[in-house]
Amino acid sequence: MAAVNELVEQGFVDRTPDPDHGRRNKVTLTRGGARQLRRMDGLLDQVQDDLLEPLSAEERRTLTRLLGRVLARHEEE
Template sequence: MEPTTGPAAPARLRTTPSWLLTQTAAHAARLVADGLGALDARGYHYRLLAALDELGPASQAELGRRCGIDRSDVVAVLNELAAKDLVRRAPDPADRRRNVVTLTTAGRRELRRMADTLDRVQDTLLAPLSPTDRDELTRLLTTLLDHHSGR
């Protein structure tokens, strides 16, 4: 879906928060996909690596729950990350039916590279806003998301 911006968009759309959020989210998604794509990575890669770095080793199922990624997608993405030696899977000593996924040293380096790229994407996306406005936007979006996700 191409965004409808400028004078071509009806005024009642340009003043509707849901429409503005949708248009901005679509633009943000393109910027993130382009930025991570230049690293041969995707958003799911970043989500899983960030979760492992922040919360430590986890089972594949737990990673999916933490990151809001479907179980079958988690397996496919972990296969991609393991092929690049960014994560390691090993049987869980407490339950041999499960794998525990751990971030490798190479995975931490790649996560830093991705985070640097995402920082630049945020700067591009939020360029017209002052640091104070950026903080306020983040606070407001967090309030909305927490409310609608039942947190």
């Protein structure tokens, strides 16, 4: 909940009561939050490109596939 509070304070998300469930809030992305998300996506893309630069396109696809399998296995547990 602290993370959501911080995002609300920074103006990245809005929190409104859920009319269908009294104890629940709906959290929606603001325009500022969407801008920040696009910015962060761009930064992450650059970091990923820099990190994986030594790998060929085929090696990147293989790495992504293998990491996906590892992640799927841990999500099952």
